[in-house]
Amino acid sequence: MPLLNKLHALVGPAGLVIDADAQAPYLTDWLGKWTGRTTVVVRPANTAETAAVVRLCSETRTPIVTQGGNTGMSGGATPDASGAQVVLSTTRMNRVRAVDPVNNTLTLDAGVILANAQEAARSVDRFFPLSLGAQGSCTVGGNVATNAGGIAVLRYGNTRELVLGLEVVLPDGRIWNGLRGLRKDNTGYDLKSLFIGSEGTLGVITGVVLKLFPRPTSHATAWVGADSLEKLVELLGLMRTRCGERLTAFEMMTAPSLQLVLDQVTETRAPLATPAPFNALIELSDTGAASDVHGEESGPGALLESALAEAMEAGLANDAMLSASEAQTMALWKLREGISQAQVRAGKAIKHDIALPISSLASFVAQAEKEVQACLPGASVINFGHLGDGNLHYNVLLPADTDHDTLKHRTHDLNAVVHQLVTNYGGSISAEHGVGQLRRDELRIYKSPVEMELMLRIKQAMDPNQIMNPGKLL
Ligand code: FAD
Ligand code: 2HG
Ligand code: ZN
Numbered sequence: 001m002p003l004l005n006k007l008h009a010l011v012g013p014a015g016l017v018i019d020a021d022a023q024a025p026y027l028t029d030w031l032g033k034w035t036g037r038t039t040v041v042v043r044p045a046n047t048a049e050t051a052a053v054v055r056l057c058s059e060t061r062t063p064i065v066t067q068g069g070n071t072g073m074s075g076g077a078t079p080d081a082s083g084a085q086v087v088l089s090t091t092r093m094n095r096v097r098a099v100d101p102v103n104n105t106l107t108l109d110a111g112v113i114l115a116n117a118q119e120a121a122r123s124v125d126r127f128f129p130l131s132l133g134a135q136g137s138c139t140v141g142g143n144v145a146t147n148a149g150g151i152a153v154l155r156y157g158n159t160r161e162l163v164l165g166l167e168v169v170l171p172d173g174r175i176w177n178g179l180r181g182l183r184k185d186n187t188g189y190d191l192k193s194l195f196i197g198s199e200g201t202l203g204v205i206t207g208v209v210l211k212l213f214p215r216p217t218s219h220a221t222a223w224v225g226a227d228s229l230e231k232l233v234e235l236l237g238l239m240r241t242r243c244g245e246r247l248t249a250f251e252m253m254t255a256p257s258l259q260l261v262l263d264q265v266t267e268t269r270a271p272l273a274t275p276a277p278f279n280a281l282i283e284l285s286d287t288g289a290a291s292d293v294h295g296e297e298s299g300p301g302a303l304l305e306s307a308l309a310e311a312m313e314a315g316l317a318n319d320a321m322l323s324a325s326e327a328q329t330m331a332l333w334k335l336r337e338g339i340s341q342a343q344v345r346a347g348k349a350i351k352h353d354i355a356l357p358i359s360s361l362a363s364f365v366a367q368a369e370k371e372v373q374a375c376l377p378g379a380s381v382i383n384f385g386h387l388g389d390g391n392l393h394y395n396v397l398l399p400a401d402t403d404h405d406t407l408k409h410r411t412h413d414l415n416a417v418v419h420q421l422v423t424n425y426g427g428s429i430s431a432e433h434g435v436g437q438l439r440r441d442e443l444r445i446y447k448s449p450v451e452m453e454l455m456l457r458i459k460q461a462m463d464p465n466q467i468m469n470p471g472k473l474l
Contacts (some may be wrong), residue, residue: 003060007042007086010052015092017041025085029078030071030134031344034437036079038065041087045207046109047167047175048184050088054204055173064202068111068142071134071352074436076146076199076472085470088204090141096120097207105164105181107184110141110205115443117210126212129156133337141205147197149432151249151336155285156213158432163247166192167207171463181209185440194458199434200469202462216285218250220300222308224334225276226316229362232278235316236358236388237281241245242307246300246318249283250388251336257384264342268335272319280387281336295301306403343395348402348411349382350411351438352394352418355431361390364425371417372396376410391431394418419446435473443473 008016017023018040028035044050056065063085067077079085090111098107101124108117115134121128130143132150142148144166148159156162165180178192195202226232232252239247255277262268265406272279284300304322311317323329343349356364365383372379376396385392396414398407419429421441429446444452459466459474 003056003062003086004020004040006056007040007053010056011042011044011049015043015045015049017043017089019064021371023087025060026067026070026089027079029073030077031073034075034078036065036081036085037083038079038087039083041088041089043089043092045092047093047169048205050090050093050206051066051173051175053086053088054169054171055446057467058076058172058465061465063084063467064204065147065469065472066090066141066204067144068139069113069134069137070115070137072142072146072436073283073433074146074199074430074437074438076434076469077142078437080212080471082290084105090139090204090206093141093206099124099126100181101126101182101212105210106210107165107179107181107208108140110167110208111139112146114138114140120211120359122215124212125215127215128162128210128212130159130162130335133340136221140208140210144196144205144208145199146434147432149386149389149391151251151283151386153386153391154250155245155248158187158192163196163208163213164211165207165209166195168195168203168205170203171465171468175206176203179207179209182210194462197434199436199473201459201473202468204468214287215461216287217361218299218301219248219329220284220304221329221332222282222306223271223303223321223323223335224280224282224311224317225272225274226278227276227318229278229365231316232280232387233358233362234314234421235280235311238311238316239307239313242310243300243303245384246284246303247282247388248285249281249386251281251385252387252392253279253336253384254337254382255279256380257339257382258344260382265334265338266473268331268338269288271321271332271335274319281332300409316454336384339382339393343382343397346397347400348398348407350396350398351433352393352396352415352422352429353431354394354422354427354429355389355391356422356425356427358387358390360425361387361392364421364427365392365394368394368418368421370460371421372414375413375417379414389431392428415442440471440473 093111
């Protein structure tokens with residue numbers, strides 16, 4: 001019986017996408033950078049169906065590309081051009097399995113959309129802190145598989161820090177039930193950690209236990225302008241000292257990044273009267289008795305105001321705008337969250353998702369500016385990111401009509417310049433978006449042979465037939 005018929009027998013007609021038009025959204029990534037082919041997109045309804053599909057693929061040596069919300073930025077969820085890879089979409093597995101406000105855990109199918117996970121936490125007066133621009137369409141399984149970061153890492157950590165348990169369909173079709181909701185469990189190797197950030201190369205994540213937190217009851221948000229990155233880094237230090245745990249987000253945007261959003265995204269306006277070379281979007285949040293943003297002396301509003309006054313006095317900030325309403329806060333976040341879309345609209349971005357020690361950020365950026373301009377005179381650098389985590393999105397924007405060969409050469413040259421410098425500073429060439437197909441070849445250059453060998457051995461041990469997302473990560 002052909003594979004298609006066997007899959008049909010396992011998941012029924014609702015679990016298969018065969019029509020070319022209906023398949024299209026699964027075959028191109030969010031950035032429109034990678035397009036592949038497949039004979040079939042399989043959408044199992046639950047873990048048992050997923051296990052049956054993977055078992056069949058294992059027996060027939062059919063490669064599987066697992067896909068969640070397809071918002072990834074490294075091409076990890078796009079099949080190759082051969083048409084031989086099956087796309088396994090988790091989007092039908094979208095049940096909230098259990099919410100436990102006493103244990104502070106949330107157990108979900110891996111295909112649950114991140115925003116729905118946040119809502120499930122809110123429904124029991126708890127908080128799930130993972131937050132990123134794609135939260136309306138990315139899935140928790142995809143978040144786990146990429147170890148997603150986002151805007152609240154500064155306070156709550158990456159996805160890795162937010163996962164207590166996993167359920168995974170292994171490459172041979174067996175189900176590993178590691179859905180534990182424990183804060184302590186020293187019974188050997190931490191297997192769940194292997195799957196976090198594995199980008200679909202070790203198995204299909206089907207269930208997730210997430211940590212919940214007390215729901216913040218008050219927030220304060222400000223936009224700050226500074227004339228150098230050194231000053232913003234100093235401001236970050238000041239905010240940490242003055243605000244401690246309440247400092248939830250510290251995002252950075254250069255003037256060209258902000259201008260790009262103002263040019264490309266409707267209903268946006270500059271937050272400061274005089275544009276600043278470097279901008280920070282700062283958020284404090286607090287739990288406990290509800291307080292108005294500016295209401296209480298000890299609330300985050302008052303704290304932010306006094307910390308910023310101190311910063312201005314110390315010359316760390318030129319100007320600051322404290323949000324006075326929920327609508328203003330949303331408008332400020334729209335400026336930050338709009339950058340990815342603005343880049344897509346404006347041209348072709350050569351992206352660098354890099355992490356550096358916070359203490360090296362300013363000198364890295366100064367040196368990178370020189371080296372990038374030497375490599376590509378007049379380059380338009382869109383530099384922004386999660387400053388509080390030392391994570392920059394150091395992107396170089398080329399005109400939309402740049403031809404394929406030019407783009408290829410520029411990408412190669414700029415990657416070499418930026419990533420060698422990142423390595424010299426002890427940084428990482430993939431901070432939060434993963435490796436996928438974007439950084440696969442470069443990984444071999446920047447990871448040590450020992451690390452590469454260990455990763456390849458783990459892959460071989462767990463997926464000896466190499467059916468899980470071949471051509472990605474390793
Ligand atoms: P997909 O794109 O579908 O897949 C990503 C990878 O995970 C692929 O390798 C895929 O094979 C694998 N995978 C997916 N689901 C599973 C599963 N159940 N089991 C095994 N493997 C699986 N990322 C950040 O970290 N921080 C940000 O701030 C951020 N902001 C973004 C803003 C925008 C506008 C966009 C478009 C993306 C952003 N991203 C960000 C990137 C992306 O949203 C995240 O990487 C997200 O975690 C991917 O989830 P997904 O469900 O869309 O995964
Ligand atoms: C963000 O922080 C995302 O907005 C996307 O990680 C970054 O578009 C990018 O390069
Ligand atoms: Zn980011």
